[in-house]
Amino acid sequence: MKKGWGLTVYAVLFVAFVYGPVLILPLFSFNDNTFATFPLTGFTTRHYVDMLGQRQMIASLMNSLRIGLAVTVLATAIAIPAAISITRYRFPGKPAVLSMLMLPLVVPSIVLAVALLVIILRFLGLPLSLWTVAAGHVLVALPFCVSVLISRLEGFDQSLEEASRDLGCSPMQTFRRVTLPLAMPGVISSLLLGFIISFDEFVIAFFLTGTENTLPVYLYSQLRFPNKLPGTLALGSVILVVSTVLVITAEVIRKRGVQTDNPGDY
Amino acid sequence: MSDDTKTNRRGLFARGGLFADRARRREALTGIGLLSPALVVMISMLALPVGALVIMSFWTQNGFNLDTSFTLDNYRRLFARSDRVTEWMGMTFHLAYPVPAILMIKSLAMSLMATVAVVLLAYPMAYFLAFRVTRYKAAWIIMLTIPFWTSYLLRVFSWKVVLGYNGAINSGLMSLGLIDKPLEFLLYNPAAVVITLSHAWVSFVVLPIFVSLEKIDRSMLEAAADLGDSRSRRFRRIILPLSMPGTISAALMVFIPTVGDYVTPQLVGGNGGTMIGSLVQLLFTKQNNAPLGAAISLVMMGIIAVLVLIFLTLIGYWKMRARRAS
Amino acid sequence: MNRIKFIDRMVQGKLSRREMMKGAAAFGVGATMLPRATNADELLTCLEWGGYDDASFFEPYMEKYGVMPNFSIFAGEEDALAKVLAGFAADVMHPCNYSVARFVNAGVAKPIDTSRLTHWNDIFPVLQKSEGVLMNGEIMMAPADWGNSSIAYRPDLVEPDFIADPSWSIFFDDRYKGKVSLLDDFLVVLIGMMVDGQKYDDIYNMSGPDILAAAEKYGNKALEISRFLWTDATTLQQAMASGEIVACYAWNDLIGNLQAEGVPVAYANPKEGMFTWFCGLTLLNTGHADEAAAYDFIDAWLSPETGKALIEGSGYGHSNMKSFEIADPAAIAAMGLTDPIKMMETSIVFRTPDDAVQEEQVRIWEDIKALHI
Numbered sequence: 001m002k003k004g005w006g007l008t009v010y011a012v013l014f015v016a017f018v019y020g021p022v023l024i025l026p027l028f029s030f031n032d033n034t035f036a037t038f039p040l041t042g043f044t045t046r047h048y049v050d051m052l053g054q055r056q057m058i059a060s061l062m063n064s065l066r067i068g069l070a071v072t073v074l075a076t077a078i079a080i081p082a083a084i085s086i087t088r089y090r091f092p093g094k095p096a097v098l099s100m101l102m103l104p105l106v107v108p109s110i111v112l113a114v115a116l117l118v119i120i121l122r123f124l125g126l127p128l129s130l131w132t133v134a135a136g137h138v139l140v141a142l143p144f145c146v147s148v149l150i151s152r153l154e155g156f157d158q159s160l161e162e163a164s165r166d167l168g169c170s171p172m173q174t175f176r177r178v179t180l181p182l183a184m185p186g187v188i189s190s191l192l193l194g195f196i197i198s199f200d201e202f203v204i205a206f207f208l209t210g211t212e213n214t215l216p217v218y219l220y221s222q223l224r225f226p227n228k229l230p231g232t233l234a235l236g237s238v239i240l241v242v243s244t245v246l247v248i249t250a251e252v253i254r255k256r257g258v259q260t261d262n263p264g265d266y
Numbered sequence: 267m268s269d270d271t272k273t274n275r276r277g278l279f280a281r282g283g284l285f286a287d288r289a290r291r292r293e294a295l296t297g298i299g300l301l302s303p304a305l306v307v308m309i310s311m312l313a314l315p316v317g318a319l320v321i322m323s324f325w326t327q328n329g330f331n332l333d334t335s336f337t338l339d340n341y342r343r344l345f346a347r348s349d350r351v352t353e354w355m356g357m358t359f360h361l362a363y364p365v366p367a368i369l370m371i372k373s374l375a376m377s378l379m380a381t382v383a384v385v386l387l388a389y390p391m392a393y394f395l396a397f398r399v400t401r402y403k404a405a406w407i408i409m410l411t412i413p414f415w416t417s418y419l420l421r422v423f424s425w426k427v428v429l430g431y432n433g434a435i436n437s438g439l440m441s442l443g444l445i446d447k448p449l450e451f452l453l454y455n456p457a458a459v460v461i462t463l464s465h466a467w468v469s470f471v472v473l474p475i476f477v478s479l480e481k482i483d484r485s486m487l488e489a490a491a492d493l494g495d496s497r498s499r500r501f502r503r504i505i506l507p508l509s510m511p512g513t514i515s516a517a518l519m520v521f522i523p524t525v526g527d528y529v530t531p532q533l534v535g536g537n538g539g540t541m542i543g544s545l546v547q548l549l550f551t552k553q554n555n556a557p558l559g560a561a562i563s564l565v566m567m568g569i570i571a572v573l574v575l576i577f578l579t580l581i582g583y584w585k586m587r588a589r590r591a592s
Numbered sequence: 593m594n595r596i597k598f599i600d601r602m603v604q605g606k607l608s609r610r611e612m613m614k615g616a617a618a619f620g621v622g623a624t625m626l627p628r629a630t631n632a633d634e635l636l637t638c639l640e641w642g643g644y645d646d647a648s649f650f651e652p653y654m655e656k657y658g659v660m661p662n663f664s665i666f667a668g669e670e671d672a673l674a675k676v677l678a679g680f681a682a683d684v685m686h687p688c689n690y691s692v693a694r695f696v697n698a699g700v701a702k703p704i705d706t707s708r709l710t711h712w713n714d715i716f717p718v719l720q721k722s723e724g725v726l727m728n729g730e731i732m733m734a735p736a737d738w739g740n741s742s743i744a745y746r747p748d749l750v751e752p753d754f755i756a757d758p759s760w761s762i763f764f765d766d767r768y769k770g771k772v773s774l775l776d777d778f779l780v781v782l783i784g785m786m787v788d789g790q791k792y793d794d795i796y797n798m799s800g801p802d803i804l805a806a807a808e809k810y811g812n813k814a815l816e817i818s819r820f821l822w823t824d825a826t827t828l829q830q831a832m833a834s835g836e837i838v839a840c841y842a843w844n845d846l847i848g849n850l851q852a853e854g855v856p857v858a859y860a861n862p863k864e865g866m867f868t869w870f871c872g873l874t875l876l877n878t879g880h881a882d883e884a885a886a887y888d889f890i891d892a893w894l895s896p897e898t899g900k901a902l903i904e905g906s907g908y909g910h911s912n913m914k915s916f917e918i919a920d921p922a923a924i925a926a927m928g929l930t931d932p933i934k935m936m937e938t939s940i941v942f943r944t945p946d947d948a949v950q951e952e953q954v955r956i957w958e959d960i961k962a963l964h965i
Binding site for chain 1: 637641642643645662663664665666667671674675678679680824825826827828829830833834845846849850852853855906
Binding site for chain 2: 007008010011014015017018019020021022024025028036037038039077078079081082084085086088089090091092097099100101102103104105106107108109110111112114115116118119123135136138139142143144146147148150151152154185186188189192193195196199200202215216219220223232233236239240243244247248251
């Protein structure tokens, strides 16, 4: 296939659009000024020292990371069988089930948050903790995870699964050896979406957390203190750099293991 | 080929008659079994809140207490007509309490614009990922989501710095000598909201569209090419229709939640940034009228559901899916 | 039943790691990644503004107890109230004077016995009997931090006539269209009425058609003139620093923060008056901790050392008169204050409208904003 340059140029512009604004964070995290306005006033690393002093912020980042990981793994684990069921099996009431799975999208988050809070405290009598936040996040992440997995599995060439069954594989084996690898792009996307949703969610986290904070809750409360801003910019930059390095390293290590140019391969 | 096998198998059962019911029941049971974890989550965590919402919408707030006698007043209040005419953006409202209706329209319009922008931005990128990128694909995908790990508030803040008075764009244009005074129309208006929302949601849309493009059978495209189809024709005849269901569901994933979003409009939308979500949030907290908030939420959910259904019917989504499932 | 037991034991920290793993595996959840909940029963739980959960604000408490209390942070009192009403158990809350009544009327606050507070007699007398502190003859809040709300402006960017005779009218002046910022609050309407010659004390509790008409008049004008109505101090100070806006409704801390970065800025004493707000600690009746600990925490907040930390660290005032004797005079000057006692007596202290009036005002204000394009 002849490849047009137009699309490549677009992709570069797109990456610039996605990264452009967030590159503001490292830029101003080294700027010797409390306020993030041009022109730049000089180089400093003091904001990073500030950041390290903000124990609560670091702790809330860790909480958010843990919740995010737990939520995305749980939500994806629940979403995989659900998506398989919806795309592979016939049963009555499927449209109703499907719309129910999408329901958390329409319910305003303040409504969900307050209602879940009342249920947890009044009916279940459980103390608020990061667990309760994670539970709420699984609920809001599910529609995204299910939907992206359905996109992958729907209308997919099912002959491979059938071949596997016909060759005597158990449903579990078929799932592990055929369906799951085929669904991999969907699974990766689902994990990424679930993580972002939990990591960025504010309203539910605010109401359902007890005495530990998630990063968005912490940052939101810090808006009252403008001189804490540079420290949060430094934190954003660290997240950006660390995650980029992690992704590149993981990819290099993995690619060393399997050399392949197959376009469908991950 | 796969389609044939499947029809044959099902056909066999159908012709056999004897096994048809049992097989179907087994299939249904397995299907529901696989769904059960998701259903448990939904029912345990969603049924009660939504049920409470419905019941509450028929109550009245009385100071800090709830008057639990059944009434339709909250709904009546939303639809009550009045001779007093409220004008907004050239539209006239003959409602006694026009605020929810106006905010609903404003939110729908904002959300629609953002959704269209997001899909138009995301589709070519997803196409690029699916068809042009051959190596390090997973890395590419993850790289596109990394900016979204930096926390929403920081990203909105970054946009303010980009669009702001002494921000990146203004400073850039001024140092190039193109303008001599900062442009003030970049921030605190609906366009800023659409830009910021587009940025916030774009990866939520690239991923699903990419997933639905990625699974398109390459041999189909090669066959079409061998038969002399031009690239644009292959795109229109094969790629676009096959990726449509995924694209639509991705678009809905943006449209539906952004109708109720109020944080972004409030942060970058300026004085006209109030949305229906802000009203609901305030009714549940500051305005201390949860029953009215519940009624507005339910009406909002209903309107979104109806609009989505109309949209899907108009574009023939059900047929599209049915065709692909068969 | 088993499940509840499991969670119970886990919460009490009685489950071993191995049991946890087993249990988690049985559930089939990836729950092991979640942090373990700690035993929180005896510790004091405070609902606190983010950023005030810092040990420098309650050193005497730390000396006595050695551990930080539990903090649940919030960004607005109404959100915190919603959380308490839903059943969240907190012992102490940090409201501002105009919202204490909300907690009292909701039935979650209890009176403070000032004889159990060693620093009570050093509190500014004005604050001791202010609205929100004294309600129906009982002390419902121990005032701690306070500040002013006035007009901060850029002397290099405003017109000379404003500097000569500062007035809140700048926020309704067409010459400043798109260059000023007021707070996103019903107070905007009251400020408009004050510019028109009315007294704050006469209008703060107004309701009905008169206030609606005033709200439409001044609210819409303010929305038209203001670049944006601010909800967070970071956005505001950022905009002042960049010159995007030249004057704004601001708290004292803005002056120090901007001056520290060399931005020219001044705090006006407008002819209609400047405002004083104050916040403090309220005892809640929902908590599980020992009441003595709650009193120790409140008393720690009232100590002069806390005042010094507050004045020097965040640019806000403190309720204990002695704090101003031991704090750095430069920090006091950076607040835009020369004589705190005099200021306290001449400024307008925010008052609390009745619950119904407050709700009506919020509704009117939100409706006006909603209809603004």
